[in-house]
Amino acid sequence: MGKAWLGFVGGLAVILSGALLAWLVQTSGDVTVRDVRFAGDRGTTLSALVYTPASATAARPAPGVLLSHGYINTREMQSAFAIELARRGFVVVAMDQPGHGYSSAIVGANDFGGPAALRYLKSLPQVDKANIGLAGHSLGGGPVVGAAASDPAGYKAAVLVGSTPAIGAVFGSKATADLRNLALVFGGYDEFAELMWQVPRGFDAPKSPAMQALFATSGPIEPGRVYGDIGAGTARVLHVPAVTHPWEHFSAGGVAPTVDWFQRTLDGAARPLPAGQQVWIWKEVGTLIAFAGMVILMLTAFDILLGVRWLHRLARTPEPGRARRDGRWWLAFALTAALPAITFFPFMKLGMLFFPMPVFPQWITNQLLVWALLGAVLTLGTGLVLKAPKSAVRADWPRSAVIALLSVGAGYVSLHLVDRYLHVDYRFWVLGLKPLDLRHLGFALAYLPLWTVFFVVSLRGLHGSLAVAGERRGAHYAAGILAMCLGFMLLLAVQYGALLATGRLAIASEPLNTIIAIQFVPLLALVGAIAVFTWRRTGSYLPGALICALLVTWYVTAGTATHWSPQFQLPTPGGG
Numbered sequence: 001m002g003k004a005w006l007g008f009v010g011g012l013a014v015i016l017s018g019a020l021l022a023w024l025v026q027t028s029g030d031v032t033v034r035d036v037r038f039a040g041d042r043g044t045t046l047s048a049l050v051y052t053p054a055s056a057t058a059a060r061p062a063p064g065v066l067l068s069h070g071y072i073n074t075r076e077m078q079s080a081f082a083i084e085l086a087r088r089g090f091v092v093v094a095m096d097q098p099g100h101g102y103s104s105a106i107v108g109a110n111d112f113g114g115p116a117a118l119r120y121l122k123s124l125p126q127v128d129k130a131n132i133g134l135a136g137h138s139l140g141g142g143p144v145v146g147a148a149a150s151d152p153a154g155y156k157a158a159v160l161v162g163s164t165p166a167i168g169a170v171f172g173s174k175a176t177a178d179l180r181n182l183a184l185v186f187g188g189y190d191e192f193a194e195l196m197w198q199v200p201r202g203f204d205a206p207k208s209p210a211m212q213a214l215f216a217t218s219g220p221i222e223p224g225r226v227y228g229d230i231g232a233g234t235a236r237v238l239h240v241p242a243v244t245h246p247w248e249h250f251s252a253g254g255v256a257p258t259v260d261w262f263q264r265t266l267d268g269a270a271r272p273l274p275a276g277q278q279v280w281i282w283k284e285v286g287t288l289i290a291f292a293g294m295v296i297l298m299l300t301a302f303d304i305l306l307g308v309r310w311l312h313r314l315a316r317t318p319e320p321g322r323a324r325r326d327g328r329w330w331l332a333f334a335l336t337a338a339l340p341a342i343t344f345f346p347f348m349k350l351g352m353l354f355f356p357m358p359v360f361p362q363w364i365t366n367q368l369l370v371w372a373l374l375g376a377v378l379t380l381g382t383g384l385v386l387k388a389p390k391s392a393v394r395a396d397w398p399r400s401a402v403i404a405l406l407s408v409g410a411g412y413v414s415l416h417l418v419d420r421y422l423h424v425d426y427r428f429w430v431l432g433l434k435p436l437d438l439r440h441l442g443f444a445l446a447y448l449p450l451w452t453v454f455f456v457v458s459l460r461g462l463h464g465s466l467a468v469a470g471e472r473r474g475a476h477y478a479a480g481i482l483a484m485c486l487g488f489m490l491l492l493a494v495q496y497g498a499l500l501a502t503g504r505l506a507i508a509s510e511p512l513n514t515i516i517a518i519q520f521v522p523l524l525a526l527v528g529a530i531a532v533f534t535w536r537r538t539g540s541y542l543p544g545a546l547i548c549a550l551l552v553t554w555y556v557t558a559g560t561a562t563h564w565s566p567q568f569q570l571p572t573p574g575g576g
Contacts, residue, residue: 004303010297015414023422025199025283026079029087029271030054031424038120041110042567046117047102048095049075049423051086053260058124063131064091066147068112070162070249071362072516072560073102076425076432077365080255080280081135087279088393089270090133093121096145099562104435106361106568107561108171112139112144116156118147125441130267133385134179135159135258138192138250141167146174147175150345156233157265159182159258162248163194165214183261184211185254187243189499193512198440201503205240214476230265244499246515252278259377284428288416291426291433293527294411298547299533301410305403306537316539325574332482333380334466340375340524341487341517348370348513356564359446363563365556369450376457385463395542399474404546414556430519434558444557451556452549459531461499468536484528488520501532523555 002462026033033055040046069077075094081091095117099107110116114134122129132155136144141163148155158179163186168175186193190202197208204210206221215227220434228234242254248254260275323330351367351426360366416435419425425560426433436444456482466479495514505514527548535546 004300004307005147007300009299011293011300012414014293014296015290015418017295018286018291019205019418019422019424020286022283022286022290022424025050025214025279025286026083026424028083029089030281031083031086031387035423038116039100040103040105040116040551042105042264044110044113045103046095046113046120047075048083048097048117050091050124051082051092051094052091052126053086053089053091056091058125060364061126061128061268062089062091062270063133063262063268064093064127065133065135065262065266066117066121066126066143067141068097068114068117068136068140069094069100070136070367071107072100072496074434076086076427077138077139077249079283079471080249080278082260083280083283084259084275084278087271088259088263088273089268090220090262091121091127093117093124093141097140099185100291100528101434104439106563106565107139108142108168108173109568111149111173111175112168112171112393113141113393114143114146114148114175115150117143118151122154128268129154131156131268133157133163133262135262135268136163137161138163138245138452139167139170141323142171142173142175145177145179146173146175148179149175150173152177152180152193153178155180157183157230157235159185159261161185162187162192162196162245163192163259164210166210167196170195179232181235181261182214182237183257184236184238185257186238186240187245187248187254188240189244189503190248191245191499191505191514193503194508195511200434203503203549204238205226206238211238213492235265244496245511246430252276255280256260259387274355283424285479287424287426288428290424291431293430294414294426295529297414298407298411299530302329302403302407302534302543304545305406310382311399311403314396314403314538314540314543318536318539320469321464321467325449325468329466329468332382333413333479335482336379336465337486339378339487340371341384342377343375344371344488344491344505344517345426345507345510345513347374348516350374354388356562356567358564360463361562361564362443362447362557362560364560365443365447368445368556370456372454372546373450376454379461380455386388394539397542400540400542400546404550406552407547408550411551416504431522432517432559433555436463436554436558440557444553447557448515448549450554451553452546455545455552456542459527459548462528462531463535463541471534476536477529480532481525481528483534484524484531485521488517488524492517492521522554524554527552540550544560 029142096103098105098109188203239257316325354366531544
C-alpha cells in the first residue's frame with residue numbers, strides 16, 4: 001500500500017511538471033491564454049482559446065489571426081501556430097469549429113463558424129481591425145473561406161495548410177471567396193493530394209490545374225516564389241514541405257511558412273522573430289508527460305483501491321490457462337494482433353451505413369463501433385476455434401465497475417484541474433484527451449455500453465488465449481501490448497512505407513482512416529498495458545475491460561465530431 005501511495009504522489013508530480021512545462025511554453029513571450037465562448041450564427045455557441053501578448057492593448061492594438069483546425073480535431077491541435085504567432089506579438093483566436101470540441105451544432109454549420117469567429121476576433125479591443133489574418137489546416141479551410149466570403153475587405157491575408165479553397169464543398173458549404181494574399185502550405189507527402197488538388201502526389205501540387213488557375217499561371221508553380229502583389233491583395237505563394245497531412249500542423253515545415261507569411265503581410269507585430277525559431281514542441285512534450293502522469297495516477301489509484309475492504313475481494317492470484325507458449329499460443333497472438341488491423345478499413349467503410357442519429361450523433365464514433373463490435377464477434381469465433389481456456393476467476397461486476405469508475409475518475413479530475421487552471425490538456429500530436437462538457441457526457445453515456453461489450457469480449461479473449469503460467473512480468477506486458485497494437489503498427493508501416501517510396505499510400509483510397517489509425521498504436525498499447533496490470537492483480541479480465549471502456553469512450557467522444565442535431569443536416573464527410 002505504501003508503494004501504491006508513493007506511485008500516486010509520483011503520478012501527481014509528473015502531471016504537474018508536464019502541465020507546468022506546457023503552460024510555460026504556451027505563455028512564453030508574456031502571453032495570456034483564455035478559454036472563451038461566444039455567439040455563433042443561428043443560435044449556436046462557439047468555443048475558442050484566445051492568446052493575447054502583453055504588448056497588445058486597446059491603446060496599442062496588435063494584428064489578429066483566426067486559426068482553425070481540421071476534421072475531427074479541436075482548437076488545441078493548432079497550438080503550434082498559436083504559440084509561435086502569439087509570442088511574436090499577434091493576438092490569436094484558435095476556434096473550435098461547429099460540431100467539434102466545445103462548439104455547438106454540427107460539422108460545417110454556418111459556413112463552419114468562420115463568419116462569427118471573424119466577427120469575434122475583430123470585436124476584441126486589443127486587435128487591430130486593419131490587420132487581420134485567417135489560417136486553417138485541412139477542413140479548417142472551411143472557416144477561412146466562410147469568414148472571407150462574409151467580410152471580403154475585413155482581412156489582409158490567409159494561409160491554407162493542407163487544404164484548398166474548395167474544401168467546404170465536402171460538407172455542403174456554398175461559400176466562395178477570392179482569398180486575399182493567400183499562402184498555400186501543402187505537404188509533399190500529403191495523403192489528401194487527390195481530394196484537395198486532383199493530383200496523385202503532394203509533390204505534384206505545383207502542376208495542379210486548379211492551383212495554377214488560382215495563381216493565374218499556365219505553367220507549374222514555383223514553390224517559394226511570390227506571385228502577384230501583397231499591396232494589392234493579390235499575392236500568392238506555395239510551399240511544399242516534405243511532410244504528411246497530420247505533420248503539416250506538427251512540424252517546423254508547416255508552421256514556419258505560416259508565421260513568415262503573416263509577418264510579411266500583417267503590420268504591427270511587436271516582436272518579429274525568425275520563422276524557424278520555434279518552441280511549440282516543448283508544449284507538446286509537456287502535455288505528453290502529463291498524459292503519462294495521468295496513466296500512472298490511474299493505475300496507482302487502482303492499487304490503492306484494492307486495499308479498501310469491500311474492493312479487496314477483487315484481489316486474486318491469476319490462474320493462467322496455458323502452461324507455455326506453444327504453437328496454439330502463437331496462432332492466438334497472431335490473430336489477436338492481425339484481425340483488428342486487417343478489418344479496420346472494410347469495417348470502417350461498412351460503419352458509414354450507421355448514420356448519425358439523436359442517440360449516436362458522431363459518425364466517426366459510429367464507424368469505430370461497427371469495427372469494434374464486428375471485431376468482438378470475430379474474437380468470440382476465434383476463441384471457439386482455438387478452444388481458449390476459460391478464466392477460473394468469476395467476474396465481479398459491482399466491484400469491478402466501482403474500481404474502474406474511481407480509477408478513471410482520478411485521471412479525469414486531474415485533467416479537469418489542469419485544463420481549468422492552466423488551459424492545457426493531455427496530448428501529443430494526433431493523440432489528445434480533453435475534459436467532457438455536458439453535451440459530450442450525454443454522448444459518452446450512450447456509447448459506453450457498446451464500447452464495454454467490445455472490451456469485455458476482447459480482453460477476456462486476450463487473457464484466455466495469451467496468459468501463460470509463470471511468465472515473467474516484462475514478457476507478459478510485452479505480449480499484451482504487442483497483441484493489441486502490433487497489427488496497426490504493421491498496417492501503418494505498409495501505408496506509409498508506400499507513401500514515402502512512391503508518394504501514394506499503398507491503399508490510396510483510405511487517407512482519412514489511415515490517419516485515424518495512427519492514434520490506435522499508442523491507444524491500444526495503453527489498453528494492453530492496463531489489461532495486463534489489472535489482470536495480474538485480480539486474475540480477472542473485467543476490471544481492466546471496464547477501465548478501458550471508460551477511457552476509450554471518453555477519449556473518442558470528446559475528440560471527434562458531431563454530425564447530427566435537429567437543426568442541421570449535412571452530407572457524408574470525405575475530407576481531412
